[in-house]
Amino acid sequence: MVNEEETRKGPWTEQEDVQLAFYVNLFGDRRWDFIAKVSGLKxxxxxxxxxxxxxxxxxxxxxxxxPQEEALVLQLHTKWGNRWSKIARKVPGRTDNDIKNYWxxxxxxxAQGKKKANMSSPSTTSLSSSSSSSGSPTGADSIPVITTSNATSIGADQCPKVYYSMDEIWKHIELPEEDKIINPVFHNFNEELGSSFSCTSTTTNNTxxxxxxxxxxxxSNNTSLWSMDHQYYPEEGNVMMMPSAMTDHHQFDSFNMCS
DNA sequence: AACGGCTCCAACCGCACTCGG
DNA sequence: TCCGAGTGCGGTTGGAGCCGT
Known part of the structure; x- marks a missing residue:
């Protein structure tokens, strides 16, 4: 567990995002407690x-x-009620939080519409059918349905990833700091574009x-970091560049996982 | 220009569920 | 079977930015 006293709350910083992305790419998006520990994120x-x-x-x-997504959400909510995560699975690229917030x-x-309608014609019945009852909303039959089978977005689980055995990982964690860190290789850092850089393949001391x-x-400024696709992930090897415990957000360390 | 109300969304909280020991 | 840790889910909140007055 993360020490209560040290636990950070509130909005995430760019630096934290970078660190998180790195460790998720490294270990997969399952072992969250573990990622929280090894990443150094508080x-x-x-x-x-x-x-x-x-x-x-x-x-x-x-x-x-x-509009298509909205229609789909309405349709699925009629079917399943407040099962946000279930609904979200049928709406590619949207999370339960998105759906929930939209709803x-x-x-x-x-509600405001109803209020107005009631005020203008108090005798008319409600237009609403948005509860989790089994009734279909008007026109539901004509709503286009997007299924997961025709979704084109690429999920993280389709991306190639590098995994390590728990033994390797713990071995690494127990290493003294100076044994873990090797010099980073930077190219093309551009202040205006953000922390844009690349690193090259080198071999030193069996690493x-x-x-x-x-x-x-x-x-970059034009493309969000978080729109990264599969090319973001390393293809092979057991050492990669990492943004870790950066004291300012342009400083990167490398992460040595050689066994 | 200033202010207040509203909207949207990121993030937290608590409970439920799952799984391994 | 029980228990604890980890994870998932739904509800809720806080704040930044937008908009109308």
């Missing part, structure tokens, strides 16, 4: 998971729901440094 596993799932996952869409807004608007590219495609 966050709980829960908090890490939430940040990843609701904000950083590569397949997430940003921005407002499209709250929707309900508020609808292979694989290429790991963070360039304008993945981390």
């Amino acid at each position: 966050r709980t596993g829960k908090s890490c998971r939430l940040r990843w799932v609701n904000y950083m996952h590569p397949s997430l869409k940003r921005g407002k729901l499209s 709250r807004t929707h309900m508020r608007k609808e 292979t440094m694989i290429t790991s590219i963070w360039d304008d495609n993945y981390y």
